[in-house]
Amino acid sequence: MEDPRGILEIAGKRIPPGKRMKIEIPIARLFDDTEMSMPVMVIRGRESGPVLFLSAAIHGDEINGVETIKRLLANKRINSKIKGTLIAMPIVNAYGFNSNSRYLPDRRDLNRCFPGSETGSLGGQIAHILMREIIEKSTHGIDLHTGAIHRTNLPQIRADLTDPETETLAKAFGVPVIIDSNTRDGSLRQAALEKGIPMLLFEGGEALRYEEKVIQTALMGILSVMESIGMIAPKERKRRKRPENVFIARTxxxxxxxxxxxxxxxxxxxxxxxxxxxxxxxxxxxxxxxxxxxxxxxxxxxxxxxxxxxxxxxxxxxxxxxxxxxxxxxxxxxxxxxxxxxxxx
The missing domain is CATH 2.40.50.100 (RNA polymerase II/Efflux pump adaptor protein, barrel-sandwich hybrid domain)
Incomplete structure (x- = not known):
């Protein structure tokens, strides 16, 4: 839960309860001295509650999640009244996003660089900043992905179901297929789990494509998770998903x-x-x-x-x-x- 004093500081900026603020977290500079930054939108409710981070485009060519977060930030249910704090990072890997590439300029996979290092590679430094400024201040997380280039994935949740709270979140997301998946070394999911933060990884669609049904699925899933952890009130007309409608694959x-x-x-x-x-x-x-x-x-x-x-x-x-x-x-x-x-x- 949030600090009861209402203090939240990201990249040197304080966001008080009841405020919405866009923050650019400085990352590094390009060859021509252009500063690169990570865009972050923070929405804080007036009442304390969970701190949920959403991340997309850790692989820069996986853009379905970018559109999902964009739509979420425009959603009336988010902008009316929430409890706690939503931290949305639509473009984590700005380098890859701007060049339509999965990787960082040095060809490293950012999702193999966590928890990172202040003096490490570019990927390690970005991971370190992300952990320090966002992840360690969160209580829950959802990371949005698609298939790699020239591959497509069925909308699915991947999660380590040995953690009961993570399993509850996975079922709350509401997609029919959950993959019981161990974390990978250097991944954001592993780093979050080591900090005791339950986190889901959503997979769906193909790189460099907007796919409407995948975006809809991710958006509805995020809202469902926010309901389950008490950040937003359930829709009155919404039918609760039955446990038997969710299927778990162990292999x-x-x-x-x-x-x-x-x-x-x-x-x-x-x-x-x-x-x-x-x-x-x-x-x-x-x-x-x-x-x-x-x-x-x-x-x-x-x-x-x-x-x-x-x-x-x-x-x-x-x-x-x-x-x-x-x-x-x-x-x-x-x-x-x-x-x-x-x-x-």
Missing amino acids: SYWVRAPHSGSLRVRVKLGAMVKEGQTLGVISDPYGSYMAKVKSHRTGIIIGMTMLPLLNQGDAMFHIAIFEDSEAVEERLEDFDDALDLNDGR
């Missing part, structure tokens, strides 16, 4: 290309596939050689390549394993239909 696997060539896909994202089912066909440029790509186990496709040109060993299909894959597929279809009837606001 997943990638199907990789057995040969180089071009891929013709025979399945779609979110579909259930059975063990031994043909997922696609790889062929050479002449069509004289064709190889069927088959699933190893029954599950749901939660990620797949969008690039049909493959080298041997390339990742093609990411399949999650559930106790009842048929029920998951049915729930995903219902969830998708519901999004068609909802504008996400």
Whole structure:
């Protein structure tokens, strides 16, 4: 919870209760002496409560989260009355965002640089600033991601479900699929967990694309989490999501290309596939050689390549394993239909 005295200071600026303030956190300078900064919007309620941070574009080409946070900041429920504090960081990796790149200028992955170092690499220094100014002052967090370049992901939550509070948040987000996922070394999620901050990672869509249903899903999920931790009042007409509508995968696997060539896909994202089912066909440029790509186990496709040109060993299909894959597929279809009837606001 917030400091009962109402003190919150970020990058040397004090934000009192009941105020909304845009802050530019200085990061470094470019070759031409242009100063780079991280844009942050802070919204504080008059009443004390949780401090929720939202981050997007840690990978600079993952832009669905940028649009999600933009819409959230314009949402009437956020701008009327909240308890506690919302700290929104729509563009964490400004370098990558401005160059349509996943990485920092030195080709480092910012999400492998946490908790960072004041005297380390550029990524380490940015991570250190983010931890000091934002993360360590928060009580909860949500990090928004998409698939890597030329890959798309089914909207999903990844979380370490060994922590009961994190599991509660994951279920509150409301997407049908939750992946029970250990943290990775150097990730923001690992650094937050080590500070005792429950945090979710949302995955959905493809890099360098705005995808309306993914954005709607993320926006509704964030609002649902804010309800669950008492930051905003629940909508009167909102139907509570039942626990059975959320499915947890404890394991997943990638199907990789057995040969180089071009891929013709025979399945779609979110579909259930059975063990031994043909997922696609790889062929050479002449069509004289064709190889069927088959699933190893029954599950749901939660990620797949969008690039049909493959080298041997390339990742093609990411399949999650559930106790009842048929029920998951049915729930995903219902969830998708519901999004068609909802504008996400």
